[in-house]
Amino acid sequence: MTTRRIRGAAAAVAMAGAVAACSAPGSGGADGAASADSVVIGVPTEPDTLSPLLGYGKDGNSKIFDGLLARDAGMELKPALAKALPEITDGGRTYTYTLRDGVRFSDGEPLTADDVVFTYRTVLDDKTNNTAKSELAAVEEVRADGDDKVVFTLAHPYAAFAARTVLPVVPEHVAGGQDPNTGSFNTRPVGTGPYVLTGWSKGEKLTFKANPDYWGGEPKVKKLTMAIIADDDVRATRLRSGDLDGATLPPNLAATFKGDDDKKTYRATSYDFRAVTLPTGNPVAGDTAIRRALDLAVDRRAMVDKILDGAGRPAYGPLPVDDPWFAKDVERPRDLTEAGRILDEAGWKSGKDGIRAKDGRPARFTLYYPSGDKVRQDHALAYASDAKKAGIDVRVESATWEVIEPRMNHDAVLAGFGSTGDPDFGLYTLLHSSLAGDGFNNMARYDNPAVDEALDTGRRSQDTQAREAAYDDIQRELVKNPGYTFLTHIDHMYVLADRWKDLTTQTEPHEHGFASGPWWNVEDWRPRT
Amino acid sequence: MARLTARRALFAVPVLLVVTFGVFAVAAASPFDPVKAYAGTAALGADQETLDRLRENLGVDRPFTARWWDWLTSALGGDLGQSAVMRQPVAEVIGERLFWSALLCAAAFAAAVLLGTVLGVLAARRPGSLLDRAVTSLAYTLEAAPVFWTALLAVWLFALQLDVLPAGGLTDTGSDQVTFGQVTSHLILPAGVLAVSQLPWFTLYVRQGVGDALAEDPVRGARARGLSERTVLLGHALRSGLLPVLTLIGSRVPELITGALLVETVFSWPGIAAATVEAATSVDFPLLAALATLATAAVLAGNLLADLLYGLADPRVKLNEM
Numbered sequence: 004m005t006t007r008r009i010r011g012a013a014a015a016v017a018m019a020g021a022v023a024a025c026s027a028p029g030s031g032g033a034d035g036a037a038s039a040d041s042v043v044i045g046v047p048t049e050p051d052t053l054s055p056l057l058g059y060g061k062d063g064n065s066k067i068f069d070g071l072l073a074r075d076a077g078m079e080l081k082p083a084l085a086k087a088l089p090e091i092t093d094g095g096r097t098y099t100y101t102l103r104d105g106v107r108f109s110d111g112e113p114l115t116a117d118d119v120v121f122t123y124r125t126v127l128d129d130k131t132n133n134t135a136k137s138e139l140a141a142v143e144e145v146r147a148d149g150d151d152k153v154v155f156t157l158a159h160p161y162a163a164f165a166a167r168t169v170l171p172v173v174p175e176h177v178a179g180g181q182d183p184n185t186g187s188f189n190t191r192p193v194g195t196g197p198y199v200l201t202g203w204s205k206g207e208k209l210t211f212k213a214n215p216d217y218w219g220g221e222p223k224v225k226k227l228t229m230a231i232i233a234d235d236d237v238r239a240t241r242l243r244s245g246d247l248d249g250a251t252l253p254p255n256l257a258a259t260f261k262g263d264d265d266k267k268t269y270r271a272t273s274y275d276f277r278a279v280t281l282p283t284g285n286p287v288a289g290d291t292a293i294r295r296a297l298d299l300a301v302d303r304r305a306m307v308d309k310i311l312d313g314a315g316r317p318a319y320g321p322l323p324v325d326d327p328w329f330a331k332d333v334e335r336p337r338d339l340t341e342a343g344r345i346l347d348e349a350g351w352k353s354g355k356d357g358i359r360a361k362d363g364r365p366a367r368f369t370l371y372y373p374s375g376d377k378v379r380q381d382h383a384l385a386y387a388s389d390a391k392k393a394g395i396d397v398r399v400e401s402a403t404w405e406v407i408e409p410r411m412n413h414d415a416v417l418a419g420f421g422s423t424g425d426p427d428f429g430l431y432t433l434l435h436s437s438l439a440g441d442g443f444n445n446m447a448r449y450d451n452p453a454v455d456e457a458l459d460t461g462r463r464s465q466d467t468q469a470r471e472a473a474y475d476d477i478q479r480e481l482v483k484n485p486g487y488t489f490l491t492h493i494d495h496m497y498v499l500a501d502r503w504k505d506l507t508t509q510t511e512p513h514e515h516g517f518a519s520g521p522w523w524n525v526e527d528w529r530p531r532t
Numbered sequence: 533m534a535r536l537t538a539r540r541a542l543f544a545v546p547v548l549l550v551v552t553f554g555v556f557a558v559a560a561a562s563p564f565d566p567v568k569a570y571a572g573t574a575a576l577g578a579d580q581e582t583l584d585r586l587r588e589n590l591g592v593d594r595p596f597t598a599r600w601w602d603w604l605t606s607a608l609g610g611d612l613g614q615s616a617v618m619r620q621p622v623a624e625v626i627g628e629r630l631f632w633s634a635l636l637c638a639a640a641f642a643a644a645v646l647l648g649t650v651l652g653v654l655a656a657r658r659p660g661s662l663l664d665r666a667v668t669s670l671a672y673t674l675e676a677a678p679v680f681w682t683a684l685l686a687v688w689l690f691a692l693q694l695d696v697l698p699a700g701g702l703t704d705t706g707s708d709q710v711t712f713g714q715v716t717s718h719l720i721l722p723a724g725v726l727a728v729s730q731l732p733w734f735t736l737y738v739r740q741g742v743g744d745a746l747a748e749d750p751v752r753g754a755r756a757r758g759l760s761e762r763t764v765l766l767g768h769a770l771r772s773g774l775l776p777v778l779t780l781i782g783s784r785v786p787e788l789i790t791g792a793l794l795v796e797t798v799f800s801w802p803g804i805a806a807a808t809v810e811a812a813t814s815v816d817f818p819l820l821a822a823l824a825t826l827a828t829a830a831v832l833a834g835n836l837l838a839d840l841l842y843g844l845a846d847p848r849v850k851l852n853e854m
Contacts, residue, residue, distance in 0.1 A: 043706045051572060052619040058574060132589050132616075134574035137582055182614075184589075189619040205628065206806040207701050230705045232800060237699065240692055246705050404576065405565050420577060432579070442580040514573055 039502045039530035041226035044522055045238040045250035049209065049231040052189040053200065055171035056125045056178065058135045059192075062423060064509075064518035066211060066227070066525070068171030068194035071100050071119065071153070076507040076524070078423065080165055084114065084172055084195065088165065095160030095465045100168070102151040106218045108174045109199045116147035121175035123155075131183045138167055138428070160463045162470060163425035171196075197222045197526035206231060213526075222526040224503075229517065242266075242498060249499035251520060254314035257496035269497040269521045271508035272325055274421030274429060276318045277382050279370060279488040280447035283439075284412050288368045291484050292349030293395060296342040298485040299335070300393040301386060306491050310381040314496055318489035320478045321421075321429055323510070328426045328471065330478040342393045351394070359394035367396040371410065372417040374401040379417045382490055386417075411446050418446055421492070421513040426474050427462050434458060434477065434486075449486035497521055503528040533840060540836045547832065548825055553600055555824040559815045560596035567592060569814030570616055590616050596817075603818055613818030617810055622822050625807055630826075632702065633803035637792050639719060640726035641784075648731050649777070652738025653770060659743055668739070671732035679729045679791045683798040686725050697721050700800040722799040729791045730784055737780050742773030775846055782838030785831045 053059050055068055063073055073083040082088060085100040092099070106114040123145045126133050141164060144156040157164060171194060178188040190203060197219060198211035211227040230247060232238040239256040241247050252260075260266050281288040281297070288294070303317030322329045351359040351366055359366040370387065372379040380401065387397040397415070407416055422428035431438075435458050436451070438444040454477050461473040481487075495511055497520040506521040506528065567586045568575045575583065587593060603613055612622035655667040674682075691699035698704065698721070703714040742765075745751055751768045759767075796805035804823065811819040843849050 041706065051617070054619070057619065129585055130589060132570065132586055134571040134578055134582060134586070136585075137579050184616070185614040185620055187620070190624075204702060204802045207800050207802040208705060226706075228706055230701070230800075232700070237687070241699060241705070244692075244695065244699075246699070403563075404568060405563050432577070438579065442578050442583050443576050444579050513577075 039528075039532070040224055041228075042224055042248045042500075042522070042525065042528075043228040043230060043246070044499075044520075045230045045232045045241060045247040046517060047231075047233055047235070047238070047251060049206065049229075050517060053192040053203070054178070054183065054186075054189045055122065055173055056131060056133065056183040057189065058133050060171045060518065061135050061138070061169075062512060062518065063169035064523045065171050065194075065196060066198045066517075067192050067196045067200055068173065069196050070169035070171050072165060072168050074169065074424075074509065076509060078510055080169075083169075084119075085168075089155075089168070091165075091465070093156075095162065095463070096157045098155040098157070098164055098168075099148070100153045100155075102153070103218065104151070106195055107216060108177075108193055108195050109214050109216070110174070110177070110193050112174060112176055114172070114174075114195055115150050116153045118175050119153045119172050120145050120147045121179060122170070122172050125173075125178075125183055126170070128183075139170075160465065161427075162462065162465055163427040166424040166428070169424075198227055217526070219526065222528070223530060224525050224528050227522075227525060248502075249497060249520070249522065252496050252498055254312040254494075254496050257314075257498055258312065260498045265501050266498050267501045267506075269499060269506065269508050270314060271495045271497065271511050271519060272316070272323060273493060273495055273511040273513075274323055274326070274423050275419060275493045275495070275511065275513045276321060276323075276421050277379060277417065277419050277490050277493065278318065278321075279383075279386055279490070280411070280416045280418050281486055281488065282412055282415065282446075283448040283450055283486065285368055285414070286364060287366055287395075288415055290349070292345050292351060293366060294485045294488070295483075296346045296351075296393050297390055297395060297488050298482070299338045299342040299345070300395075301389045301488060301490060302337050303490055304337075306382060306385050310378065310385060311491060311493060314494040315491045316494070318492045320481050320489055321433060321487075322426060322474075322478065323492040326426075326510070328474050330475040333478045333482050335482065339392055346394065353394050357391070357394060358396045365396065366394060367398065368415055369398045369400055369410075370415040370417060371400050371402055371407045373404055373407065378493070379419065383417045386488070386490065408443075412440055412448060416446060418487075419493075419513060423510060423512045427458075430474070430477060431458050431462060434481075447486045451480055451484055451486070454480050495519065502531055504531055505529075533843065536839065536843075537836065540832070544829070544832050548828055549604075551824055551828045552604065552821045555821050556596045556600040556603075556817060559812075559817060559820055562815060564813055564815050566590060566616070566815040569810075569816075592815075599817055600821075603821055607822070612822050615811070615816055615819040617814040617816040618807065618819065622818050625819060626804065626822060626826070629802060629804045629807060632801060633792060633796065633805065635715075636719065636723055636726065636796070636801060636803060637788055639723040640730065640792075641788060643723065643727035644730035644734055645777070645781070647727065648734025649738050649770075649774070651731075651735045652740075653742055653765065653773075655735070655739040656742035656746065656769075656773070657765065664739075667735060671735045674728060675732040677729075679725065679794045680798055682728060683722070683725045683795055686721055687798070690721060700798075702802050722795045722801055725798075726788070726791050726795045729795075730788060733780060733784060734777060737776045738773060741776045742769050745769040745771075745773040748772070771845070775842065778838050778841045778845060780838075781841070782831075782835035785834035786827075789827050789830065 050059055060068055063070055069083045071083060071085040072080050075081050084103055084106060086103050089098040089100045102116060108114060125131055126136060127139055141157045141161040142155055143158045146154050148154050174193055177193045181188060192200060197214055197217045199214050201212050202210045208228055208230045213222040213225045215221050235253055235256055238250045239252055242250045257268050260268060281294050283289040307315045307317055316324055319333050346359055351361045354360050370383055372383040383399045387399050390397045432444040434449050434454050436455050439448040439450060457473040457476040461470045464470050499521050508521055509523050511519040567583055570586060570590060571578060606613055615622045615625050618625050651667050655664040658664060687699050690697040698718050702718055703710055746769045751764055754764045754768050793805040793808060796803045808823050811823060
């Protein structure tokens with residue numbers, strides 16, 4: 004192991020087709036990692052692409068890029084490439100952003116309103132294979148007004164729209180002349196962000212260096228490496244050996260670092276829930292009495308303690324208990340007696356084998372979980388055993404998504420979702436009857452007119468109190484007719500060398516890795532000393 | 533020799549055509565959904581409109597015969613097409629990774645041939661001796677050991693317990709330069725594991741070949757003339773004893789390729805393996821076809837090389853009759 008001094012230098016752009024990855028002249032060796040100006044992080048997966056045009060960094064924190072807006076540690080929106088929060092006019096249908104002055108891309112070219120327009124138009128183009136295009140479905144038109152103003156016109160008033168504009172902005176002069184699906188911008192991106200990509204050895208690691216001209220000030224952490232290590236045990240081992248400074252780890256492995264003085268464990272709460280979809284079309288799972296009984300029969304606390312090693316929270320609905328939009332009064336204890344009473348009243352009578360039946364139909368349905376996902380498997384098995392105590396027979400099966408998808412309208416699925424940013428993002432696609440069975444939206448085919456109406460109110464109203472009331476209504480309706488049995492919200496665990504001051508984590512979405520964990524704002528880290 | 537090569541090259545054309553066509557047919561019949569593979573986890577939250585649009589853009593529903601023809605005609609024109617799942621041109625995917633895979637395979641192959649020859653000769657010198665029995669049983673044991681198991685064992689022993697070699701990657705994790713020294717130290721474990729997986733075959737073949745040769749008349753004659761044991765062993769026995777190894781070289785290439793896939797995965801080696809697995813499970817036709825063509829070409833070239841060497845080494849073989 005040699006220690007080499009870090010020398011700031013310009014990034015060399017890898018030649019297309021060159022076999023050896025070019026690199027920035029800089030430090031090497033693992034001992035360089037002991038200083039606070041470089042950090043090496045182990046993550047389980049690598050992005051398919053680094054181009055925001057195909058969805059990279061769409062929820063913010065992308066390191067290489069900035070959006071018009073960004074989020075702080077408390078998930079509040081704050082200006083980024085825009086000078087200020089947008090000006091909302093026309094009854095919530097027009098959003099106008101004014102760009103910050105003097106922002107340049109890392110290649111020295113200035114940022115203009117045309118870059119923003121190009122970014123959004125390309126994402127919205129049908130020919131672009133962006134998987135999250137529907138998140139911008141409300142946009143009717145985006146246009147530049149002079150060099151520093153961008154105007155979005157929406158098809159309908161949309162209160163949550165500002166939260167979508169954390170989408171990273173790409174330079175038209177670089178990405179404009181190529182096919183967004185396969186062009187070189189996917190692997191050699193250029194942005195305005197705090198870091199510049201210096202190398203991407205596919206399947207091994209990505210390396211970044213600080214952008215000295217970053218509009219937010221040059222980051223103190225000069226060098227950032229994301230090592231791709233799929234296996235949890237190998238990742239933990241390489242963290243222990245000092246090869247990595249930090250890593251994403253499952254709770255049981257994160258616990259093994261408890262006694263380590265120079266490492267800190269961070270637990271990020273999340274919107275990432277595990278729930279059972281109860282298809283409306285299934286005569287058993289679609290029955291309101293059965294749904295309510297299941298909701299009362301499950302032992303959420305036990306699932307958190309036993310399956311997640313305590314790294315999670317019981318889920319009483321799609322929104323986590325620490326979300327400001329969470330309706331406090333929907334928390335409910337486990338109550339098997341009440342579950343039995345509801346079933347008796349609805350005519351589901353106990354039979355000889357302990358399984359209830361109504362009009363000769365046994366209370367039985369199949370629950371699928373995607374094979375290979377141990378956490379979901381454990382949830383499914385715990386759910387089935389809790390259901391049995393209430394006299395409901397849940398048959399657990401595992402299969403690939405290719406097999407599960409055609410059955411989602413009849414069989415239950417152990418699903419996991421969760422979007423950050425605004426309750427509309429996660430709830431509308433999960434619950435609105437117009438999206439029942441639309442791809443992977445509303446998998447349970449949930450159909451409740453009161454919920455539909457509240458969702459529309461929450462989406463269109465500009466008045467925060469009216470929105471809060473609407474989302475409270477939805478959460479209470481879900482107690483009366485739970486089309487999903489929400490089980491747990493999963494915490495994400497991270498271990499990181501203790502060389503920086505006052506690090507934080509955000510509340511994280513279903514997907515995590517690159518943009519989450521304590522390194523969500525690595526550009527703001529300050530050394531301890 | 534030139535004629536043999538030319539004939540083989542002509543014969544390779546229909547083989548490659550059949551292989552690529554077969555790859556397209558098998559991929560089309562596989563249960564994998566290219567749209568889901570393309571979108572990854574994003575697919576599991578996508579609406580139908582998005583899934584349909586991707587299906588349309590990726591051309592998933594076109595008959596595979598048409599897609600094969602398109603791919604073939606553009607490939608012959610030098611354009612290998614675009615890899616959907618990697619979001620970059622196929623040529624770029626292969627260009628970025630092929631060298632590292634070739635380096636790994638070449639190092640492993642050379643090590644396996646050399647070490648196998650040495651062990652085989654040592655074992656053949658005194659058949660039935662303790663050394664012979666040890667080498668032979670070791671060879672049989674290794675032959676039965678799955679590559680990924682050997683790989684994990686090697687990581688556990690050399691990287692975790694002894695901490696003498698890096699556990700994975702091409703260079704040190706914290707470094708962003710590819711230096712000769714770093715690549716060498718990172719190459720030892722994966723190439724070693726791959727070499728060990730190929731070792732038993734070479735050892736056993738050499739042992740058999742040299743053992744037989746030692747019992748042949750020319751060798752006994754040489755010994756009777758009082759030539760030193762070393763001259764007998766290296767000059768006479770080894771020459772004819774190595775002939776079967778030449779045939780083996782060609783036939784081990786496919787095994788080497790599959791072994792390399794597993795080894796690369798375990799060691800985060802930035803070679804072609806991850807791309808191959810991904811191309812297969814996501815039904816990425818252009819990439820899959822290009823990789824299958826490469827693998828087939830490697831196997832055919834290996835066989836040709838073996839035959840040519842055989843012809844050179846064994847005067848009884850006439851190349852123009854092959």
